[in-house]
Amino acid sequence: MPQENTPNNIPHRVAVMDLGTNTFHLLIAEGTPDNIKAVWHQTEAVKIGEGGITKGIIQPAAFARGVKCMEQFRQQISDSGANTVRAIGTSALRNAANSQDFIDKVLQKTGIQIELITGEQEAAYIYKGIAASGCxxxxxxxxxxxxxxxxxxxxxxxxxxxxxxxxxxxxxxxxxxxxxxxxxxxxxxxxxxxxxxxxxxxxxxxxxxxxxxxxxxxxxxxxxxxxxxxxxxxxxxxxxxxxxxxxxxxxxxxxxxxxxxxxxxxxxxxxxxxxxxxxxxxxxxxxxxxxxxxxxxxxxxxxxxxxxxxxxxxxxx
CATH class of the missing domain: 3.30.420.150 (Exopolyphosphatase. Domain 2)
Structure with missing residues (x-):
């Protein structure tokens, strides 16, 4: 699916996917940085690192679960009318030898381009989220x-x-x-x-x-x-x-x-x-x-x- 899409009569609505080692999260929301209003929140136990976390590879079963989950997320994003989409890959994806294969397959199947971020970038985003919570x-x-x-x-x-x-x-x-x-x-x-x-x-x-x-x-x-x-x-x-x-x-x-x-x-x-x-x-x-x-x-x-x-x-x- 395209990364930018602005349906008529839909407020600015964004979708973020956090693709972690254990769980893939989808958050669709609108609002402002200090007042994020969730429209949809979904968590799937993909376990992309299962069986391969210490070997630096995504195993076939985990690979298939990840692709299937991203297809489900794409459908939900389309249904919600999100205007902007980002998918963030973290530790297991950035360290897996076959991560590019996974990224390519997801792009082929869903049109979603996964961004791999460094540990430093991950920490910076975590800080932004924590700070926005007001704690x-x-x-x-x-x-x-x-x-x-x-x-x-x-x-x-x-x-x-x-x-x-x-x-x-x-x-x-x-x-x-x-x-x-x-x-x-x-x-x-x-x-x-x-x-x-x-x-x-x-x-x-x-x-x-x-x-x-x-x-x-x-x-x-x-x-x-x-x-x-x-x-x-x-x-x-x-x-x-x-x-x-x-x-x-x-x-x-x-x-x-x-x-x-x-x-x-x-x-x-x-x-x-x-x-x-x-x-x-x-x-x-x-x-x-x-x-x-x-x-x-x-x-x-x-x-x-x-x-x-x-x-x-x-x-x-």
Whole structure:
């Protein structure tokens, strides 16, 4: 389909696709950068990195799921009358040896041109989405976006980005490396901690300089943490109707401890943990507590706005 299309009597409406390692997201919206009004929001568990995340290749079954999903997205975009379309490919796509084959197939089947962005560009868009949600203050925060393939760390406040870096240590990669038995053994947790300590030295040095006072989690696993906590306490929670959320530290630490000791059946039965996240939430939880402890951060909040809202804010400007 063409990237630009302006049907009669339709307001400026844009579509953004965030093509992640685990999930493909489609957000269709209109409005302004600070007042994004969602028209359609769809998430599909494509798992483009399944079976190939550590090999740097998109496996045939995942390839086919990805193309099929993009065909579905194209139809929804056409039905919605979106004027402008962008599809953003992140970690799994930018690192796969056959990513160009996938991009070419999607273009052939749908007319949608996928843009591969760098980890630095990804972090910048995540910051824009978080900032647009209104959860940042004048104090410095550490923004953490845990994807399946990569994790973006950003130091910033409501006015500016101070430092950003993307690391290829996403939940799917950590799971493949360390979570091969369930529940995850204590020894594997120790090995993961040693690995993260060696990998994230740049982050620790930056933290000394920028002194964050709060950790801001970007959607994903942090949405699951919030929904599990709220539903366990008998309160309704809908990520689609929530921009930001402040965690009670004891509740969050207690949940992370339970997840770390849990098995697949327990996690699968928890309302708030979507199927694609049932196993990867273990490594996401361990990474979260690792960062909190290493940097001495006890205040944690969450924004459901992230990369796709950051791209959309740019499109609607």
């Amino acid at each position: 940042l203050t004048d104090e410095n925060a550490l923004i953490v976006d845990i994807g399946g393939g990569s994790v973006e760390f950003i130091f910033g406040n409501r006015n500016e980005i101070l430092w950003k870096q993307s690391f290829e240590i996403g939940a799917a990669r950590l799971m493949a490396m360390f979570h091969q038995k369930d529940p995850i053994p204590v020894q594997s947790i120790k090995e993961m901690s040693r690995y993260l300590t060696g990998t994230l030295t740049g982050l620790f040095m930056a933290a000394i300089e920028f002194k964050p006072t709060i950790l801001v989690g970007s959607s994903g696993a942090f949405e699951s943490f919030a929904e599990v906590i709220e539903t366990e306490q008998g309160r309704p929670f809908n990520p689609r109707q929530t921009k930001t959320y402040d965690f009670d530290t004891d509740d969050l630490l207690g949940l992370i401890e339970r997840i770390a000791k849990s098995n697949h059946v327990w996690r699968a039965g928890k309302r708030g943990i979507i199927p694609v996240r049932v196993d990867m939430i273990v490594s996401s939880s361990l990474l979260t507590i690792f960062i909190m402890q290493k940097l001495g951060l006890v205040d944690v909040s969450m924004s459901t706005w992230s990369l796709k809202e950051g791209v959309m804010a740019e499109m609607l400007a």
